[in-house]
Amino acid sequence: MGIACSIMQQLLQMQALQLTILVGTMTGTAQLVAQELELTLEDADTVVKVLPMDGLDASIFSSDRLFLICSSTYGQGDVPDNAKTLYESLRSARPELSRVRYGVFALGDRTYAETFCNGGRRFDAVLSELGAKRIGDVHLHDASAGTMPEEVAVGWAPGWLALCRAQLREAA
Numbered sequence: 020m021g022i023a024c025s026i027m028q029q030l031l032q033m034q035a036l037q038l039t040i041l042v043g044t045m046t047g048t049a050q051l052v053a054q055e056l057e058l059t060l061e062d063a064d065t066v067v068k069v070l071p072m073d074g075l076d077a078s079i080f081s082s083d084r085l086f087l088i089c090s091s092t093y094g095q096g097d098v099p100d101n102a103k104t105l106y107e108s109l110r111s112a113r114p115e116l117s118r119v120r121y122g123v124f125a126l127g128d129r130t131y132a133e134t135f136c137n138g139g140r141r142f143d144a145v146l147s148e149l150g151a152k153r154i155g156d157v158h159l160h161d162a163s164a165g166t167m168p169e170e171v172a173v174g175w176a177p178g179w180l181a182l183c184r185a186q187l188r189e190a191a
Contacts, residue, residue: 036085036184040069043090043102043138048168049126053089055169056124056176065180073101076108080151085183086121088142089172096134098141109145119151120187122179124172128162135159154183 038060040053053069061067070079072090080086093099098106125139136159143157158175160168 035063036065036180036187037083038065038067038085038087038180039079039082040067040087040089041075041079041105042069042071043088043099043105043142044071045091045093045099045101049089049091049099052124052126052169052172055173056087056089059173059176060180071101072099072105075105077105077112077114079105080109080114080116080119083118085154085187086119087179088121088123088139088146089126090123090138090142091126092128092131092134092136092138096131096137096141098138102138102142106141106145109149113149115150116146117150117152119146120154120183121146121151122154122183123157124160124175125157126160126162126168130163135161154186155179 040056042049042053044050050071057067057069090102091099123139123143125136127134127136127138129135136157139157139159143153147153160171162168
């Protein structure tokens with residue numbers, strides 16, 4: 020019975036949606052958001068993997084998965100330090116990403132109007148430029164709004180995932 024259950028779990032995972040959440044963070048807030056998203060979205064139909072962007076390069080997008088960029092903004096509208104290698108790798112290697120599907124949950128502070136959520140927006144711009152297809156709008160979380168980003172993300176994510184499923188079914 021144990022082997023049969025194991026095989027059934029493997030079959031379910033083979034058909035499950037594979038979601039990788041890539042985390043760009045300086046203070047850990049985006050990591051907390053990603054962990055809450057993992058707990059919210061992981062089920063029999065969705066396998067979620069959270070990966071900090073530390074040391075990643077453009078090759079991460081060679082896998083056939085759905086991606087969610089969860090990134091804060093740092094300094095003068097830059098991507099966080101742990102995301103710089105990945106961001107620069109995308110800009111320099113310029114891989115063809117037409118098979119990549121992604122979403123963005125960007126964190127920022129509207130007090131800095133000119134650079135609000137630019138970390139996530141920069142990833143959106145480069146991925147789009149390389150042919151990746153964004154699903155849904157970029158979600159812009161405002162730290163000065165008085166809402167907890169992880170709570171907002173948990174409320175936003177199921178609708179985004181449903182949109183992903185619908186668009187992926189249409190594309191199949």
